[in-house]
Amino acid sequence: MSGDPEKPESPERAAVAAFADDFLTGLREWLAIPSIGVDPAHHGDVAASAHWLADALRRDGWSDVRVWDEGPALPAVYACRPAADPDAPTVLVYGHHDVQPVDPVEQWHHPPFEATVIGEELFGRGASDDKGQVAMHLLGMRAHLAATGAEHPAVTVKLFVEGEEESGSPHLTRLLDDHRDDLACDLVVFTDTPLYGRDAPTVCTGQRGVYGAEVVFTGGTSEVHSGRAGGSVPNPATAIARLVAALHDEDGRVRLPGFYTDVIEPTAAERADYAALPFDEAEWLANAGGAQGVAGEPGWSTLERVWVRPTAEVNGIHGGYTGPGLKTVVPARASVKLSFRLVPDQRPERVADALREFVARHTPAGLHAEVVPSGDGAPPYAVDVSHPAVGAVRDAVQAAFDQPVRFSRTGGSGPAALLHGWLGVPVVYLGATLPDDRIHAPNERVVVPLLLRGAEAAARLWRLLPERLS
Incomplete structure (x- = not known):
């Protein structure tokens, strides 16, 4: 991450720094809860995780906090922080608090549910996927309010954190249907995607x-x-x-x-962004299971084969x-x-x-x-990069990371298309983790300074959206 040492620190960055220690303490406490949703033996831990998050939101001053624990679905958390202006846009932040199993546990260098800080890295199951990024948004809201000196955010922010994403979100449609009025919004911010690299921050625009x-x-x-x-x-x-x-x-x-x-092929501008990203084939292969070479459809780069083919x-x-x-x-x-x-x-x-x-x-x-x-599958999703909300996210991330930001996509899958179809609004992406954070694998980690920059970007985004979406 770069920066201008002579540039005055923004109020958002100063607020994030002031809350950073408290943020890290809380995140480590949350990571200690083994909320492995795919394992019935840990369903009680998923419930404990949901209530931990609900309590944290209430301490932060969110006015409407609920744990949705109904029917066969594992507990989800809903919260709302209304804007002072009733006509301000409403944004729904989506994430999940369930985590993957830790097998093989013997390959972990530290106990997976005893969050361990080494230098700038925080190790533990869920640190990157997805508790770290959900906690990032709690910090972003605190920083936004501190930076603006206001009691209410510039936009109404709703938080929806499900407990079954790692199981394929089998009851997400039911939750969306049962709580349609609660979840109504003008925009979804999806917070379960990575940056391209630590020194090459990107804004994701779609998932396969x-x-x-x-x-x-x-x-x-x-x-x-x-x-x-x-x-x-x-x-x-x-x-x-x-x-x-x-x-x-x-x-x-x-x-x-x-x-x-x-x-539908990506636009020429998107392909130009992909081509401009730094790509080291040997390094990429080392993180692709030690593969011995690249292969795939002719006419497309390795990144394009993973993201858009x-x-x-x-x-x-x-x-x-x-x-x-x-x-x-x-x-x-x-x-x-x-x-x-x-x-x-x-x-x-x-x-x-x-x-x-x-x-x-x-x-x-x-x-x-x-x-x-093996199930119904999940449809792909890509947001129109010309949408003003995408521009707002890009500007917020650029300001937080002090460098130009390009577009990327991710080769993985998630419920973005379902959220888009059910709520009828665009989905934009704001993530601050890395592709090599070893999600779903032993020794999952997150780079803490990136989460802090992500929180700063969220704090800036809430300030930018009223004008961009007007």
Whole structure:
């Protein structure tokens, strides 16, 4: 992060600095709660996490704070901080307080739920994804009020922090429907995305969607000796291998029928921003599981392949004998697990239809095929970069980080499209973590100075939005 030593410190930055120690103390306390939403044994901890956040909001002076603990959904937290002007814009900040499991725990350098500070880094499950960024917005509100000297923010700010994002948000639609009036807003600020780099801050403008399924080929009722029937009956494992081989053409393009029909390409300005970002292939590969080289669709950079191009990936192939030695059989069953990352305006249901058609075309006679979806999937989302709220976020981040800010996207998926469709308003992104924060992995961390700059950006954003959205 750069800065001008002769430039006077802004009131937002001074306020963030004044509250920084208290912010860090509170965040470490919250991170100690093991709110692992995907594990039923920790559902009580998810509830404890929700109540911790609700209590913190009340201490900060949020006037309407509720824990939504209803039906099968894990507890979510709602809060509102109204503007003095009833005609001011209303902004909904979205985040989540559930966290991923910590396995394999033996690979952690420090206990995952004993938040540990080493230099500028804070280690602990949820530090980056997503408790750190939710806490960043609490700090941003405190800084905004201190910087303006006002009792109320310049915009009405609502906070919606769900407890099931790491489980795929299975009850989010129900929460949005049950609390439509509470969540009504003019803009959503989504706070679960990273910067491109510590010295290359960016504003995210979109996320890919996802659809997953397992394709199962079944032949006989049991495996059979290959000397007795090999070459005379269809082999499900061979058929699965052929289906996988047919999934991409020689250029790496996906061969599902109509797969690219709905794809909207990024603008020339966005592609120019991507190209201007610093990219070190060796460093990128080191953070990509130690891959030995890049590959993918011709005509697109590595970043573009990850951010704005759709993909089909084989996640696992199963079938036949895989133990030690040789067992000469024709398997009765084989399967492949596939996932598709989608870009605007692809839809999971259309990809599901295309996959079924593709499988039908590649099912040999004598085999039964079944396509088993892993859920409904999540659609992609990208905000129009010319929207004035996107410009406001960019200006706020530039001012907070003291350097020019470019646009980026993220290759992962989330509920931004669902929020956009259900609430009927644009979704913009404000995050301050890094791609190498090891989210979902051992030794998750967050860089504390980045969270402080993110809080400053949020404090500035609330001041900018009334004019930009008028």
